Every structure is written in structure tokens, then in C-alpha cells.
Amino acid sequence: MPIMGATLLSEIPFAMIEPHEAQAKRNHGQSLNRLADRGGLAVPEALDILEGRPGASSKNCLNNERYLIHLVREWRATQREADAS
Numbered sequence: 747m748p749i750m751g752a753t754l755l756s757e758i759p760f761a762m763i764e765p766h767e768a769q770a771k772r773n774h775g776q777s778l779n780r781l782a783d784r785g786g787l788a789v790p791e792a793l794d795i796l797e798g799r800p801g802a803s804s805k806n807c808l809n810n811e812r813y814l815i816h817l818v819r820e821w822r823a824t825q826r827e828a829d830a831s
Contacts, residue, residue, distance in 0.1 A: 747778065748786025754811040755818070758792060762821045766795045773801035789814050 747760050763770070763778060770778050773794055781787055787795070789811050790804035796817060804810055 747782050747792070749792060749814075750786050750788050751806070752789050752811050752814075753808065755815055757786070758814065758818050759821065761825075762818065763792065763795060766798070769795045769798055793817075 747763050748757050749755055760778070760782070767778055770776070770781060773791070774781060776784075788806060790806050791801065793799075793804045793810060793814060794801055
């Protein structure tokens with residue numbers, strides 16, 4: 747999934763956000779595929795979707811970019827563990 751307007755990252759794995767499709771539809775009225783086609787999500791939008799919050803709950807700041815990077819790293823680590831077993 748493309749991440750728009752961020753300084754520290756340009757995308758997150760689509761498979762990471764895909765299980766949160768229903769929250770994306772609640773927040774944006776569009777599917778994740780449609781949002782990706784339209785350029786992606788801003789960091790606060792991605793965090794709100796991933797954490798099950800209504801839209802406009804998070805702020806656009808470097809700390810949230812760092813937090814999203816942390817979430818991506820955690821997700822990738824769990825994927826590697828699952829692949830190894």
C-alpha cells in the first residue's frame with residue numbers, strides 16, 4: 747500500500763493492511779485496492795485503519811511515521827517466524 751506524504755517510508759506491505767479492509771471501508775467508503783489506485787494512504791490514515799480507529803484520529807507527524815515503521819517491522823518479524831515453522 748503506498749504511503750503518501752511521508753518522509754521516512756513510501757509504502758507498507760499490502761498483506762499487512764489487507765485484514766483491515768472493513769475498517770478502511772468504514773473510514774473512507776472505499777476498498778483498500780481503490781485507495782491504493784488513488785495514491786494510497788497518509789500515515790495517520792494507515793494507523794487509524796490498522797488500529798481500528800475512526801478516521802482522523804491520528805496526527806501527521808514524524809513520531810507516527812516511526813510508529814508505523816515499528817508496526818511494519820513487527821509484522822515482518824511475525825511473517826518470518828510463520829514462514830520458518
